[in-house]
Structures are given as C-alpha cells and as structure tokens.
Amino acid sequence: MPVQRILIQLDCDPQASSFDAIVAIDAGAEMLLQHGGVTPDSAVPLVHGAMFTRGGSDLAATAIFIGGSDMQIAEAVYDRVRATFFGPVRVSVMLDPAGANTTASAAVVAAARHLPLGDRASAIGCRALVLGATGPVGQRVARLLAGKGVAVGVASRSLERAKAVCERIGAAVPEARLEAVATVDVSLAGSAFGTAIEKADLIVSAGAAGTVMLDTAGRLLASRARVLIDLNAVPPAGVDGIMSADKSRQSGVALVYGALGIGSIKMKIHRTAVSRLFESNSLCLDAEALLAVGETLA
Amino acid sequence: MPVQRILIQLDCDPQASSFDAIVAIDAGAEMLLQHGGVTPDSAVPLVHGAMFTRGGSDLAATAIFIGGSDMQIAEAVYDRVRATFFGPVRVSVMLDPAGANTTASAAVVAAARHLPLGDRASAIGCRALVLGATGPVGQRVARLLAGKGVAVGVASRSLERAKAVCERIGAAVPEARLEAVATVDVSLAGSAFGTAIEKADLIVSAGAAGTVMLDTAGRLLASRARVLIDLNAVPPAGVDGIMSADKSRQSGVALVYGALGIGSIKMKIHRTAVSRLFESNSLCLDAEALLAVGETLA
Amino acid sequence: MPVQRILIQLDCDPQASSFDAIVAIDAGAEMLLQHGGVTPDSAVPLVHGAMFTRGGSDLAATAIFIGGSDMQIAEAVYDRVRATFFGPVRVSVMLDPAGANTTASAAVVAAARHLPLGDRASAIGCRALVLGATGPVGQRVARLLAGKGVAVGVASRSLERAKAVCERIGAAVPEARLEAVATVDVSLAGSAFGTAIEKADLIVSAGAAGTVMLDTAGRLLASRARVLIDLNAVPPAGVDGIMSADKSRQSGVALVYGALGIGSIKMKIHRTAVSRLFESNSLCLDAEALLAVGETLA
Structure with a gap:
C-alpha cells in the first residue's frame, strides 16, 4: 500500500x-x-x-x-x-498565514495578464500603487511587484509605517524601487498621493474590510491605470465602482478585479501549491514561490 | 475524484x-x-x-x-x-450536546410505538410526566412531547426551576400544555406529584446518573402509565424495576425501556442524522428535526 | 462497508x-x-x-x-x-510515552540477538549495566532485562535516585536482581562503578542527549561486554566509539549499536504493535508486551 x-x-x-x-x-x-x-x-x-x-x-x-x-x-x-x-x-x-501569500500572488497573477510583468525589462517601465500596503496582503503584493522590477508606491495613512514597510521590503529585495506615500484627501492639490494615483499603471487596494481606499474623486485621478484590483470583499467597495465578483471587467479605461475575482485565482494557487508539496520533500513555498506556482497556471 | x-x-x-x-x-x-x-x-x-x-x-x-x-x-x-x-x-x-437531542428524540420515538403521539388529535388526550425535567435531556423530552400536543408534567425537586423550564418551553412551543410539579415524597397524601404520577400515560425519567427518581411506592402509583422510560444507565435504577437493557419489556401494566434500550434507538437516529447532513447544504438538525429523523426510522 | x-x-x-x-x-x-x-x-x-x-x-x-x-x-x-x-x-x-517503551524493547531485542536472554536459565548468568538508568528509557531497559532474569546494575550520578528506581522495579518485578550504582570517574580505583563496568556482559547507555556516559577510559574497562548499546543520537557519543548508525558492528570485543541502529528496530516494533491493536479489543501493550511483540519480529 x-x-x-x-x-x-x-x-x-x-x-x-x-x-x-x-x-x-x-x-x-x-x-x-x-x-x-x-x-x-x-x-x-x-x-x-x-x-x-x-x-x-x-x-x-x-x-x-x-x-x-x-x-x-x-x-x-x-x-x-x-x-x-x-x-x-x-x-x-x-x-500562507490568513491566505496572505496566495492572495497577494493571485493579485499579481491577475495584473500580469494585462501588464508586461513577466519580462523584467518591460516590468521596469511599470508603476504600481498599493493601498493599505502595511497590512499582511498589501506588504506581500508590494514585495512581489518590486521583485518583478515594478516601481511600487507603498501607501498608508501613516507615512512612518509606509517607510518601515519599504525598508523591510528593501532588505528582502535589494533591487526594489519603492516610494512611501501617505494617503490623504485626494482633493488636496499636488499631494504625493494624488501624483502616485495619476502615474500608476496598476493600483491594488488591500485595506481593511469595508474601508474605502479610493473614492470617486480618487478613481477619477487614476487615468493611466490599466488594471485596478480591490481585495476587499465587504461593502462598501475599497475602490469606487469595483464589485466583488469583477474579474477582468472593463470599467472606464481600466480592467477591474474584485475580491471574489481574485479569490478564484487564489484558490487555484492554494490547491495547486498544496498538491505540489507532496511531489518532493524539499519545497519551501513562501510568497515568491507561490507566485511562481500561480504563473504556471496562468 | x-x-x-x-x-x-x-x-x-x-x-x-x-x-x-x-x-x-x-x-x-x-x-x-x-x-x-x-x-x-x-x-x-x-x-x-x-x-x-x-x-x-x-x-x-x-x-x-x-x-x-x-x-x-x-x-x-x-x-x-x-x-x-x-x-x-x-x-x-x-x-446534539452530550447526545441530549438524539436521546430525547429516541425516548419520544420509543413512547410513540405504544402511544398515539403521531396523530395530534389523539396525542392531545395523552398525559406525560418527565422526571428530572430541568436537565438537558429532560427539557428536550418535555419540549418534544409538548410539541406533539401531549399535556406534560415538568417535575423537579425545585418548583421554581420547573416553572422556569415551563416558561422556556412555552416560548419555543406556544401551544404547549405544561404543568410544573415539585417532586416530593410520594407518601404525602394528595401531593401534586402523586397526582401527576397517577394521571400519566407516559413517564420519562431523566434524572442524574444513579439517582432514584421513582421508587417502589411511586411506581405503584403509576397505575395508568402504559410506557415507562428510565434514561439512567448507572445503578440504582432511576425508576424502580426497570433494567438498563429493557426495551419494550412488559412490567406490570406498562412497557418499560432502560438506558441501553433507548440508547440503541438513539444511535440509529444519531448515525442517520449525520449521514443526512451530507445530502444537502441547508439542514438544521436540532431536537425537533432529529425527532423527525427518528420517526422516519420507526 | x-x-x-x-x-x-x-x-x-x-x-x-x-x-x-x-x-x-x-x-x-x-x-x-x-x-x-x-x-x-x-x-x-x-x-x-x-x-x-x-x-x-x-x-x-x-x-x-x-x-x-x-x-x-x-x-x-x-x-x-x-x-x-x-x-x-x-x-x-x-x-509508549516519548517512545520509551518501544525504544527500551528494541534495545533488549538487539541485545538478545547476541546474548542468551530468551532462555531464563541462561539469562540468569548474564550481567547488564544500564547507564542513565533513572530516565524513562533507562528505567524500562532495566526493568525488561530484570524481568528476563538478568542481573542489572542501575547506574545514575545520584545513588539515591538509582536506589529509588531499583525499588520501583523491584515492586513490579519481585524476582528482579538489581544493584544501584553511582556513576563516578572511572579512574578512581576500586569504585563500584568500575567494577560494574568490568563485570557487565551488556552495557546500555540511556543518558541525556549529547552526554558522554562512558568515555575512553570507561570503555577500556568494559573488557567482558559482548554488546554495547548507545541510545544517544546527538554528538558527542554517549559511549566512546559508537556511531549513531551502528547496528551490530564489531568494535573491539563487542558488537555495538547506535541510536539509529536501535531506532530501526524500534520503528518495526512500534508499527507492528499499533497494527496488532486492531486485531482484538483487549490488548494492553506496555513495555513488557511491546518487548514480546519485538521478540516475534526478531
């Protein structure tokens, strides 16, 4: 047997x-x-x-x-x-504590369907903004994107905590290009936050459940973003106009993903990763390795 | 797979x-x-x-x-x-905490083999007395019988606690006909307890393990009872003359059931109920639903 | 099913x-x-x-x-x-707490491959010395050997604790022949410890992980020992010159066993014993019964 x-x-x-x-x-x-x-x-x-x-x-x-x-x-x-x-x-x-690593991997896999993240030379030309970037999922999304070569805005209400996360990611990913950004009212003219939104090709919102991270005004600023991902599953939406079930839905100039849309990718990564554990006795699947698993499924 | x-x-x-x-x-x-x-x-x-x-x-x-x-x-x-x-x-x-719901259901299923509990019009003509009715099993037996239309005596050493149980059951089963009864020495002439024993068609004893709930004198008073059930498995018997393995044994004018006799019915209800859980995703099996499961097995 | x-x-x-x-x-x-x-x-x-x-x-x-x-x-x-x-x-x-009973059984099974422990009349002629005999494994090795009829030296740094173990074993195995021995520097002339080493046909070392129980000088005294067993898996060796993987390796006049060598026998006893549990509903497998399981595998 x-x-x-x-x-x-x-x-x-x-x-x-x-x-x-x-x-x-x-x-x-x-x-x-x-x-x-x-x-x-x-x-x-x-x-x-x-x-x-x-x-x-x-x-x-x-x-x-x-x-x-x-x-x-x-x-x-x-x-x-x-x-x-x-x-x-x-x-x-x-x-995979609280699913943070598989969820972060799924968000990056989704983004990579529409942005050239797979090729380092092209990824370097991309800018991402991570909202709620000091939470467990947000930190990992930022780290994974930085590892691909993407320039990442690390946004938090507390500039101090955003800077601490940048330092931590910088220690793990020496080549990371990171910028700490304090989230403020986007109506403030010339805020670093407003600028970060305007320049982002990709915005990932990983704030607390039921917290609005990008409101209507903020969403209007995101004119360059081709992909918007909201990982919040509890109303109201973390990013204005994104619904939980969205999965590559066209919304304005962007393709949008909601929590359930990302969740279905996350489940595939999670299941595949567990089954791979039994194929050898030497795998160590943390965020980066789980992203690699996700990329083989894409 | x-x-x-x-x-x-x-x-x-x-x-x-x-x-x-x-x-x-x-x-x-x-x-x-x-x-x-x-x-x-x-x-x-x-x-x-x-x-x-x-x-x-x-x-x-x-x-x-x-x-x-x-x-x-x-x-x-x-x-x-x-x-x-x-x-x-x-x-x-x-x-099914501590098996109370499946055990109470089994007791009612056993009683219904010999008393017309399945038909509401007839059940209304039945009187039951539950001894140790403030314990987890006793409360559920009383509630299930009351739900069938039976008039139920809720007996406890403390009249106050018996009344509290009656109120709780009344809240769950508005049409319940309940009477709180204080258990006293049955030799006391004209006690409510003695009267309740004399009038009962069914007596279910659900007292603490090893506690005599109905002694020889009490048993003699139960002249009308057609079914006597003792749920106590630890000697001495909760009801005088009932043995643990009794299962529909004729004893005087009554048919008697002991803890093991009821236990075998309980096990069938318990197993069947668990297997039914996997037949749909919307079952809620509490005492009443478990009794319904038991009735399909009878 | x-x-x-x-x-x-x-x-x-x-x-x-x-x-x-x-x-x-x-x-x-x-x-x-x-x-x-x-x-x-x-x-x-x-x-x-x-x-x-x-x-x-x-x-x-x-x-x-x-x-x-x-x-x-x-x-x-x-x-x-x-x-x-x-x-x-x-x-x-x-x-089998911490594997003590299966490990002790495995040590005795290994010794019995080379010493006549299976036959009581012959076993009585054997002398064993158990080092670290007050620990969980050591106590059981001493008890199992004493049960075979072997004369057992029960060695510990504390003579008092060694005596306590002798009493406990004596209570469980009335016919046991036991001697409490204080472990001292073997260079001390005429110590009871030195004598016990010299006379032993079998030495089993069951000390704490990484503790030297028998050094080079002590090992030289063990001139009569035909079997030496070291149950310590963490360097340095508990018995000078024994390696963890040793399994019936000739070393001087003795055959030696290390922790992994005994461990493979222990695993067989452990697995076989668990599978036997399901063959009847009345087995009680403590140290003696586990040794009997091990003897059927030898």
Missing part, C-alpha cells in the same frame, strides 16, 4: 483554520494533523516527527502547512521549521 | 468528544476536523472556512456538528453558526 | 506528537483522533466514547494510544484508561 499523504497543519491561532484544512483535503492531503496555538518552540518536536518517521521517497508524502492570522508569528514558525531540517532530512513546507 | 465528506466538529468542552467523532465516522464522514473549547466567537471563522472553500453541489460535502456537555453554550454556538450563513452560502448543521 | 480503524491518541503534552501520529497512520490507522494535554481525568470521557460507540467485533476497530514526554502522567493515564473499562466493554491500548 502506498504511504498516505499527510499534511501537518501548524496554525498560530488557537483554533486551526478550517479553510486551510478543507483546501488541503481538496488538494489531495489524505490525512491532516491539525495543531492550533503553535509557536516557534512548540513547532520543533512536530517537525521532528515529520523528519524521523519516514525515509527515502516516502518523506515526500509528509508536508507542513503554516497558517494563522498573525503574519509575524507565522513567519517566525516558518523560519524555525526550516532551521530544524538538516541535509536531506526535510519535508516540503508552505507558508 | 468526488470531494470528501468533511465534518467540522465544534465541541464546547476542552477535549472534543470521541463518542461524537466515532459515530460521525461510522455514519460516513470521511474527514473530521475536531475543535475543542469552541465558543460562539471562535466558531465564526471555522464556519467561514466551511462556507468559502467549496461551491455548488460540493458545499453539501461539508457539514458542522455542535456538541459538548454544556447545553447553553452549545445552543449559543448553534445560533451563531446559523447567523453566520447567508443566502445559499451555508452548510448543514446538527446540534 | 467495514468499519474504519480509529486510533484515539491521548497525548499528555499540549501538542499531540506528530511522530506517533505518522507511525500510527503508516501502521494502518485509518482515522486518528488526536488529543493533547490529556490528564487521567480528561481521558475518562474519551475512553467512554471508545467503549460505547461500537459493538461486537467492531470494537476491535477502535484503539487507544497513550503518549507524551512525561512518563509519570502517561502511566497515570494508562492506569485510568484500563480502570475505566469493564468486562468485555474495552478496547486495546498501547503505552
């Missing part, structure tokens, strides 16, 4: 996510070991259990998924998990 | 019930997501995971079971779960 | 062991109910769930595994689990 595909779900929240569990099952995980309230320390023996129970090619039938609503704790668990492996004694691992 | 049948077990106790888990597996759940210590608040994201991972007819392959030893918390979770659904974005859900 | 093989994993640590879970799945458990932070009290309703859900021969398809890093709590859970069963209403249960 072939060995069962086992996914160890390490979740930093007290209750392990049922969303991640169901997607994992639908992606082919045959057994699920769910752990809630996981910390870097408590992850170590769980990783040892993955490392020392199966040998040879059977090792690929065990994998680890790291989730939870706190991105920082989840990343710390991810780092500890990888530091616990040694040599070939390892299993594949995926990091 | 067809999608797996996933049951999300929301248990209010720290350790999710193994009883409920094993019955669910035997009823056809292919994957089980067990959660202990669930509260109304922590249930919400778990329900979202059920709602937003599968679409169309696949949604019926996910279902929710709510259990635990605290009926009130479990009911609060049940209410929150249903309030979290919207429109057709929902899954089937079953409420 | 045949009933699924369900293993209830009762783990005393907050996070249930993934090691035990994966081995159980590979041994044929089809469904796993994992419980962390289990205490004797919280185990009882979980055992009831195993007892009262399936009947007849189906009862053998449910089993209980008790693990965790604290041997004493795990043993208390094991005792409570067995006390909860009554008559034929029981399921098979295995006790």
Whole structure:
C-alpha cells in the first residue's frame, strides 16, 4: 500500500483554520494533523516527527502547512521549521498565514495578464500603487511587484509605517524601487498621493474590510491605470465602482478585479501549491514561490 | 475524484468528544476536523472556512456538528453558526450536546410505538410526566412531547426551576400544555406529584446518573402509565424495576425501556442524522428535526 | 462497508506528537483522533466514547494510544484508561510515552540477538549495566532485562535516585536482581562503578542527549561486554566509539549499536504493535508486551 499523504497543519491561532484544512483535503492531503496555538518552540518536536518517521521517497508524502492570522508569528514558525531540517532530512513546507501569500500572488497573477510583468525589462517601465500596503496582503503584493522590477508606491495613512514597510521590503529585495506615500484627501492639490494615483499603471487596494481606499474623486485621478484590483470583499467597495465578483471587467479605461475575482485565482494557487508539496520533500513555498506556482497556471 | 465528506466538529468542552467523532465516522464522514473549547466567537471563522472553500453541489460535502456537555453554550454556538450563513452560502448543521437531542428524540420515538403521539388529535388526550425535567435531556423530552400536543408534567425537586423550564418551553412551543410539579415524597397524601404520577400515560425519567427518581411506592402509583422510560444507565435504577437493557419489556401494566434500550434507538437516529447532513447544504438538525429523523426510522 | 480503524491518541503534552501520529497512520490507522494535554481525568470521557460507540467485533476497530514526554502522567493515564473499562466493554491500548517503551524493547531485542536472554536459565548468568538508568528509557531497559532474569546494575550520578528506581522495579518485578550504582570517574580505583563496568556482559547507555556516559577510559574497562548499546543520537557519543548508525558492528570485543541502529528496530516494533491493536479489543501493550511483540519480529 502506498504511504498516505499527510499534511501537518501548524496554525498560530488557537483554533486551526478550517479553510486551510478543507483546501488541503481538496488538494489531495489524505490525512491532516491539525495543531492550533503553535509557536516557534512548540513547532520543533512536530517537525521532528515529520523528519524521523519516514525515509527515502516516502518523506515526500509528509508536508507542513503554516497558517494563522498573525503574519509575524507565522513567519517566525516558518523560519524555525526550516532551521530544524538538516541535509536531506526535510519535508516540503508552505507558508500562507490568513491566505496572505496566495492572495497577494493571485493579485499579481491577475495584473500580469494585462501588464508586461513577466519580462523584467518591460516590468521596469511599470508603476504600481498599493493601498493599505502595511497590512499582511498589501506588504506581500508590494514585495512581489518590486521583485518583478515594478516601481511600487507603498501607501498608508501613516507615512512612518509606509517607510518601515519599504525598508523591510528593501532588505528582502535589494533591487526594489519603492516610494512611501501617505494617503490623504485626494482633493488636496499636488499631494504625493494624488501624483502616485495619476502615474500608476496598476493600483491594488488591500485595506481593511469595508474601508474605502479610493473614492470617486480618487478613481477619477487614476487615468493611466490599466488594471485596478480591490481585495476587499465587504461593502462598501475599497475602490469606487469595483464589485466583488469583477474579474477582468472593463470599467472606464481600466480592467477591474474584485475580491471574489481574485479569490478564484487564489484558490487555484492554494490547491495547486498544496498538491505540489507532496511531489518532493524539499519545497519551501513562501510568497515568491507561490507566485511562481500561480504563473504556471496562468 | 468526488470531494470528501468533511465534518467540522465544534465541541464546547476542552477535549472534543470521541463518542461524537466515532459515530460521525461510522455514519460516513470521511474527514473530521475536531475543535475543542469552541465558543460562539471562535466558531465564526471555522464556519467561514466551511462556507468559502467549496461551491455548488460540493458545499453539501461539508457539514458542522455542535456538541459538548454544556447545553447553553452549545445552543449559543448553534445560533451563531446559523447567523453566520447567508443566502445559499451555508452548510448543514446538527446540534446534539452530550447526545441530549438524539436521546430525547429516541425516548419520544420509543413512547410513540405504544402511544398515539403521531396523530395530534389523539396525542392531545395523552398525559406525560418527565422526571428530572430541568436537565438537558429532560427539557428536550418535555419540549418534544409538548410539541406533539401531549399535556406534560415538568417535575423537579425545585418548583421554581420547573416553572422556569415551563416558561422556556412555552416560548419555543406556544401551544404547549405544561404543568410544573415539585417532586416530593410520594407518601404525602394528595401531593401534586402523586397526582401527576397517577394521571400519566407516559413517564420519562431523566434524572442524574444513579439517582432514584421513582421508587417502589411511586411506581405503584403509576397505575395508568402504559410506557415507562428510565434514561439512567448507572445503578440504582432511576425508576424502580426497570433494567438498563429493557426495551419494550412488559412490567406490570406498562412497557418499560432502560438506558441501553433507548440508547440503541438513539444511535440509529444519531448515525442517520449525520449521514443526512451530507445530502444537502441547508439542514438544521436540532431536537425537533432529529425527532423527525427518528420517526422516519420507526 | 467495514468499519474504519480509529486510533484515539491521548497525548499528555499540549501538542499531540506528530511522530506517533505518522507511525500510527503508516501502521494502518485509518482515522486518528488526536488529543493533547490529556490528564487521567480528561481521558475518562474519551475512553467512554471508545467503549460505547461500537459493538461486537467492531470494537476491535477502535484503539487507544497513550503518549507524551512525561512518563509519570502517561502511566497515570494508562492506569485510568484500563480502570475505566469493564468486562468485555474495552478496547486495546498501547503505552509508549516519548517512545520509551518501544525504544527500551528494541534495545533488549538487539541485545538478545547476541546474548542468551530468551532462555531464563541462561539469562540468569548474564550481567547488564544500564547507564542513565533513572530516565524513562533507562528505567524500562532495566526493568525488561530484570524481568528476563538478568542481573542489572542501575547506574545514575545520584545513588539515591538509582536506589529509588531499583525499588520501583523491584515492586513490579519481585524476582528482579538489581544493584544501584553511582556513576563516578572511572579512574578512581576500586569504585563500584568500575567494577560494574568490568563485570557487565551488556552495557546500555540511556543518558541525556549529547552526554558522554562512558568515555575512553570507561570503555577500556568494559573488557567482558559482548554488546554495547548507545541510545544517544546527538554528538558527542554517549559511549566512546559508537556511531549513531551502528547496528551490530564489531568494535573491539563487542558488537555495538547506535541510536539509529536501535531506532530501526524500534520503528518495526512500534508499527507492528499499533497494527496488532486492531486485531482484538483487549490488548494492553506496555513495555513488557511491546518487548514480546519485538521478540516475534526478531
């Protein structure tokens, strides 16, 4: 009998996510070991259990998924998990706290359908603006776009926090071209925010649920944008005029995507990524690797 | 490959019930997501995971079971779960904390084999007495019988608590005919308790484990009762002369059922109900719906 | 459809062991109910769930595994689990906290390949020395060897703790021949420790990870030992000159086993034992029974 595909779900929240569990099952995980309230320390023996129970090619039938609503704790668990492996004694691992990495990847995959992000020389000519860029999804969208060569405006109500995010992304992506932008009332003449909107080829809104990030006036300024993506699923719309189900709908000069439109791409990336975990014992699927998975599906 | 049948077990106790888990597996759940210590608040994201991972007819392959030893918390979770659904974005859900709903349903199914409870016009002519009626099972037995039209004596050592239960049932079943009865020494001449015993066509004892609810003297008073049910599985018997394994055994003028006799009916209801959860995405199986399931098995 | 093989994993640590879970799945458990932070009290309703859900021969398809890093709590859970069963209403249960019982069994199985432990009359002529004998694995190795009739030196830095272990083993194995030995610098002339090393036919080192239990000088004293076993997997070696992967390697006059060499035997015992749990509903697999399982594999 072939060995069962086992996914160890390490979740930093007290209750392990049922969303991640169901997607994992639908992606082919045959057994699920769910752990809630996981910390870097408590992850170590769980990783040892993955490392020392199966040998040879059977090792690929065990994998680890790291989730939870706190991105920082989840990343710390991810780092500890990888530091616990040694040599070939390892299993594949995926990091997707609150779906932030698969969602950010899906947004970039959607944008790349209409903008030349796949070719670095062309991507360098693109400008993007990420609204709500200090949140978990926004940060990853900005990082992924910067990694493609796109010039990225990192917008937040707090210029200070926007700058901190730019520094963090700059540390991970040294060649990144980033600009911190404070979101202000767009009616203020000559604001950096207004200018950033006007110059953007791509705007991705990743603000809190139910928060308007780009109102009617702001939307009018976005005359150059060919793609507008709103990741907010809760009314009112984060970007004026975008509906949740929008998926490459023409709206003015732009093609627009809503939360459900991106969500269907996200689900494909999520499922495909989990199934890939079982193809080898050495994958490390963080945001960049998940984007690469998404690009193979496009 | 067809999608797996996933049951999300929301248990209010720290350790999710193994009883409920094993019955669910035997009823056809292919994957089980067990959660202990669930509260109304922590249930919400778990329900979202059920709602937003599968679409169309696949949604019926996910279902929710709510259990635990605290009926009130479990009911609060049940209410929150249903309030979290919207429109057709929902899954089937079953409420059976500590088996109270399936056990109460089984007791009524057993009684209905010998008393005309299925026909409202006849049921109105029946009188029942529920002993230990303020406990989780007793309350549900009283409510289910009242819903059938039976006149129900709600007995408790505390008349006050019996009255509170009558009010609660009356709120849920406006047409209910209920009488609060204080359990006293049956040798007291002319007590309301003695009268209630004498007039009852059906007596269901749902007291605490190992507690005598109807002693030899009390049993002698029950001259009119055609069915006596004792749900206590721990010696001494809750109703004098009933043995745990009794299942429609003739004892004096009555047919008697013990805890195991009712338990076998309960197990059939429990298993059938779980399997029905996966037939649609919109079932809500609380006590009344579980009784309806039991009636289809009779 | 045949009933699924369900293993209830009762783990005393907050996070249930993934090691035990994966081995159980590979041994044929089809469904796993994992419980962390289990205490004797919280185990009882979980055992009831195993007892009262399936009947007849189906009862053998449910089993209980008790693990965790604290041997004493795990043993208390094991005792409570067995006390909860009554008559034929029981399921098979295995006790293997932190793998101590399967590891100790594997060490004795390895030793018995080269020493006449299978025959009591011959075993009585053997002397063993267990280093780190107060730890969970060391205690069980000493107990299993004493049960075979071997004269066992129980060595610890603390003579007091060594004596306490001797008393505990003596209570479980009345015929045991045990000697408490304080581990000291072997260069001390005429120490009881030096004498115990010199006289031992078998030395098993079960000290803490990365702790040298028998250095070069000590190893030289072990002139009579035909088998040396080091259960420490973390450098430096617990016994000078033994490598983790050693499995019956000739080293001087002795055959030596390292942690991985014993580990492969342990895994076979562990898997076989779990699969046996489902063959009847009345097995109780503690250290002695697990050794018996190991002997059938030799």
